[in-house]
Amino acid sequence: MKTDGKTLAAWPEQKLLRALAELANAVSDDVPGSEGSRRAAQRFVDRWPGFLPSADDALILSYFLRQVWQRVRTPGWDLVLVGLLFSPTPGELLKEIETFRVFGETEAFDINRLKRTVGLDDMIEHLTVDWARGRLGYKPQTPLQVALNLLIEKSHLTKICANPDCPASFFVAKRSITKYCSDDCMAPFQRQWRLDWWRRHGEDWRAKRKKGRKR
Numbered sequence: 267m268k269t270d271g272k273t274l275a276a277w278p279e280q281k282l283l284r285a286l287a288e289l290a291n292a293v294s295d296d297v298p299g300s301e302g303s304r305r306a307a308q309r310f311v312d313r314w315p316g317f318l319p320s321a322d323d324a325l326i327l328s329y330f331l332r333q334v335w336q337r338v339r340t341p342g343w344d345l346v347l348v349g350l351l352f353s354p355t356p357g358e359l360l361k362e363i364e365t366f367r368v369f370g371e372t373e374a375f376d377i378n379r380l381k382r383t384v385g386l387d388d389m390i391e392h393l394t395v396d397w398a399r400g401r402l403g404y405k406p407q408t409p410l411q412v413a414l415n416l417l418i419e420k421s422h423l424t425k426i427c428a429n430p431d432c433p434a435s436f437f438v439a440k441r442s443i444t445k446y447c448s449d450d451c452m453a454p455f456q457r458q459w460r461l462d463w464w465r466r467h468g469e470d471w472r473a474k475r476k477k478g479r480k481r
């Protein structure tokens with residue numbers, strides 16, 4: 267799924283972050299292989315043409331994204347992420363993740379096969395020497411790679427909504443202190459805070475107001 271610069275220009279940062287959050291929310295972990303999950307993955311692929319080749323890939327990547335979003339940090343997951351950033355064939359790598367998802371443990375995960383999915387040619391294609399900044403530069407080749415690179419750069423903004431009833435809890439916040447994905451999710455809690463505040467401070471507040479009036 268190699269794309270040229272022109273195609274990448276059609277994928278601005280905000281659009282890619284939206285796609286990632288939507289994919290993380292698309293499938294539920296309870297029934298990852300269910301018919302409903304498959305349909306959700308297919309809907310994602312249809313809504314975002316050019317982002318992932320198949321619904322199978324979307325299904326597995328959705329699972330992987332939720333791990334990263336929930337701050338599951340393991341060397342295996344990091345290796346998958348590096349692989350996806352460099353591999354020209356994400357499908358191969360995603361198949362390895364599928365093994366992990368099904369068996370749910372790192373032993374089932376063939377690290378050596380994973381390592382072989384990226385070669386030196388792939389590395390050369392994705393890396394540049396950035397003399398001006400004194401470091402290596404990363405050159406993503408596909409919208410997915412730009413998005414995953416953003417996921418690392420913006421990891422302080424990838425959040426899980428604090429409302430337990432949120433219908434789409436994985437979101438990208440504008441500021442790192444944000445706890446709720448939307449005003450709708452925050453509203454019931456705001457009401458509760460006001461009530462709690464009033465219970466604790468209402469009497470004082472009324473007393474002060476009375477005093478103020480007398481003056």
Ligand SMILES: [Zn+2]
Nearest residue numbers: 427432447451
């Ligand atoms: Zn929410």
